[in-house]
Amino acid sequence: MTEFTTRPEITGSFGVVASTHWIASAVGMRMLEIGGNAFDAAVATGFVLQVLEPHLNGPGGDMPALVYSKQKDRIEVICGQGPAPAGATIAHYKAEGIGMIPGDGLLATVIPGAFDGWMLMLRDYGRLSLREVLEPAIHYAEYGHPTLARVSATISGLAEFFRTEWPTSHETWLPGGQAPAAQSLFRNPVLAETWTRVLREAEAREGREAQIEAARDAFYRGFVAEAIDNYLRTAEVMDASGQRHKGVLSADDMANWRATVEAPLTYDYHGWTVAKTGPWGQGPVLLQSLAILKGMDVAAMDPCGPDFVHAVVEAMKLAFADREVYYGDPDFATVPLDVLLSDSYNAERRALIGSTAALDLNPGVVPGYEAQRDLTLRMLERVSGQGAVYEPTMAHLSEKKGDTVHIDVIDREGNMVSVTPSGGWLQSSPIIPGLGFCLNSRAQMFWLEEGLPTSLAPGKRPRTTLTPSLALRDGRPAMAFGTPGGDQQDQWQLPFFLRHVHHRENLQAAIDMPLFHTTHFPGSFHPRTREPGGVTIEANYPAAVLDDLRARGHRLTVTPEWSIGRLTAAERNADGLLRAAATPRLMQAYAVGR
Template identity: 60%
Template sequence: MAANVNPNPFTTRPEIDGTFGVVTSTHWIATAVGMGILERGGNAFDAAVATAFTLQIVEPHLNGPGGDVPIILCDVKKAKPEIICGQGPAPAGATIAHYKSEGLDMVPGTGLLAACIPGMFDSWMMLLRDYGTMKLAEVLTPAISYAQNGHPLVERAEATIKTVEKLFREHWTTSATVYLPNGKVPEAGTLFTNKTLAATYTRVLKEAESAGGDRVAQIEKARKVWSQGFVAEAIDRFCRTQDVMDTSGRAHKGVLTGDDMAKWQATLDTPLTYDYGRYTVCKASWSQGPVTLQQLALLKGFNLDGMDVVGPDFIHLVVECSKLAYADREKFYGDPNFVEVPFETLLSDAYNAERRKLVTDKASLELRPGSVEGFGALVKLKTGAKLVAGMGAGEPTVGRMGEVIGDTVHFDIVDKAGNMVTATPSGGWLQSSPVIPELGFCLGTRGQMFWLEEGHPASLAPGKRPRTTLSPTMALRDGEAYLAWGSPGGDQQDQWITQFFLRHVHAKMNLQEAIDAPAWHSEHFPISFWPRTARPGVLQVEKRVPKETRDELSRRGHIIEVEPEWSEGRLTAASKDGPRRKAAANPRGMQGYAAGR
């Protein structure tokens, strides 16, 4: 065991340990729903779908039906990780020329112009159909019940509604109908309902069951109802007829159509992987996820075993490597269906041996992407932007602007058979876009991640997937699926994901210890969300990071900003170790819980 690890460490809660199965998520109700599915004989994939739909209801400020999701899974029958791509692409009408004609130089962070095709629903249907065992009613009923009968509103949901209350009253009046019941901001702890959304899912279920008793036939009918039926029709009508205020300070109509929705379905992808000692870490190639792999490729050249994980040497090394990896993200990453991303080079020993030479004992204050001949493009760094107050939010992360006003959810599940799934559903937050009145939910804003300049790998184009920040992770150990983990938090996801993994692997911390440990994040690189600004050299650390560490990091040139003691990330994790099933959840935010036996 590493020297810095207390043999009897304090954790905020126990690491869940059993043999039957585990569920961990960012909300206790969703965890309980998922565990209930396992108890009733469902597998991990059935539980995932029920958990996901419940998270839409109980964390509406963090995800919604109009959002998107990457899902990494390992079915014991196939014994290999796979990815379901639930990231809807840009609509056919989403061209750079159209946005420029609207007088825009950036895709707005809120409103209808930032909407991609909603990818979440079809992804869950694909997972349920191809890997699950239960009928749609069994996994959808808990979410419908919580939407219809109410759930205790969490404190952050109340706070988020307060940030957009004026916007709802003056511009997004359809949102006010749902989120300002009786004309008031609902108080935390009160039972909150969304009866219109309950009616939407009830109608989807009823029409699905009209296909007869066959499970697959019902699922296929539900997919069609969503993408070609009343849901798509309502979305099409809203985008065509409504001028919606957004972060540009002006109102715009959307470009998403029913035809866009009818032509898209979720797809099955192969993970991008990197071998790190005994571990093979798996990520989605169309997301920012490969920055975790790039960080590991750089860090492999340092001896991290036994290092103090809250000491200045460890934090400095991890932060400086993250800066290099994220700089490459800015230059090279885009939808692999549209642009070739040189991942083979970016993850190669030779490339990283050269990049590693840039890591010194001083903090870098520059954005320093690598060079791969024939690939990539640079964008101009923005270090300041005027925010249009009260126009909703893209996805500010924990610590930014002093509060959480938009984020994401996450869950990890392992069942008795050893099936494993990890997912980071997001988008369609209540503060992203106005509620479509017939449906009770709003559209997502993932399109804000595109650039409106030609020639960049992440430039906007119809049918192209945005470079999403959503980044669940799975790792094999000695060739077998071992660990599933992730965190909400936009651009910072792959910093916290990497920190967790390094603490677990090099400091031998268990899942809960690795989550509870003091954390940090760099704001050195451009954020993926409007207004796309960067804060070179800024390193935000939890106050629990020792003062002597903070002082030494400052001496090395980091611009230290001390954040509250429990403020960095909302990680959850689950593992499979022989017959054992383990899980852990984050105390930060006071919502996440793990369950299992």
């Protein structure tokens, strides 16, 4: 077990909050201090993160959450992932002259799901008022917050593009024509007014629940939806395709959608039960990776050694290959999860792991799905070139690292939240006039090829990469964890979880250990490329480990030390002791508690 960590593992008995920004974690803790529970804390933290990290998430984005309610005594999934609009058909997009949905602009927009997801969590699980959870976000939008260096760099890199192509974004992000300097106070008064108006309209009604419902109406059936609809009726903007396009989202799409609650998908592993979203997210990949690794002696491996890295990478290659063929919105496609998570199927998959790195994309064969597998492989053969994009990006305009945010909360009652908000980042599409925020680009997860689980269709949820985690230990709700990172999210969570389970590393130590991920499979983000055998790995690893992995055939890209992953985690012991930790990488994430 590691003796030294970059930070102490936070411990207490009252409550813990871990998020990807120190101010947001403090805001969440404030909600616990004034009598709120874990759900209230998560909602307030989420809204503040939209203000603090606008390059990573926003009000027009999405938010899947895993929640454990002590009162309900079960884990549930809140699906704040909006589906494709009614006008989002393959025929329409092809008529626009594109063969792949761009990673930005208006064609890439689906129904914004984050706001309704947060409101559902607040109404059905929380106990604080709408005002109490919104006021911190309004404060930082109105009075300012210290600009992160990465926010400053992102805006600076996009300044000319915003000026010439997205003038509403230029007005918001470069007030006075200048990008905000790192650590300078940045304000978004228009967003502050949007939330203030939502609150004003909500408080015209009597009662907590009625006010939350009024806020939902204001966003999806009121002035917010109206502003979005008015803008999209005429706006035609440049996107990554190199052409200008109009969007297809309408006020009717927004008015007819609600966030939902569903059962999680779970898998038992060495006394733990891990809960994830269904196959409309990538969460089952982590479960299948565990199913493959279950038959290997992971505990005997050095958690920072080459055998561990090789085994985890090869298991993930197989699980992610299956994701490409079989995953999609289960409301539109039958996903054979009973096979994909079965012992017999994964014994066959495990047998494919040899002493050297696999270079082929090798999805398994599920009876009855052979045609779907063949179609997917033919399509990937056409579109997958060299190089990889594993996070939402406008790399043709600006360097961009990271793609979302994450929150873990546990309160003294034992309520737990793990939520990964994303989308609606400032690079994704132009600011909607009068609202102070932009829309998402999640539709880029769809293919414009008929017959796939991930084929574009109205009402279908995109196969998101967002994948929060909750875990039970010996049947007792015990841990919330997750990370930003697009396709890397489960790739970083997996070694963290294995090191905690098998090597008894505490949360902070497991997070601090060097990280890696593979770029072997097609990325979920435009332009959907892959690097066969590719592994990105931190320079924290000794040279001997890197040399060993190269000798096995892994094609390494070695990044600077402390440059991969933004993991956070929170845990509750059987006696009620609470623990929390957050990555030191990027020097932003913090865990707080008492």
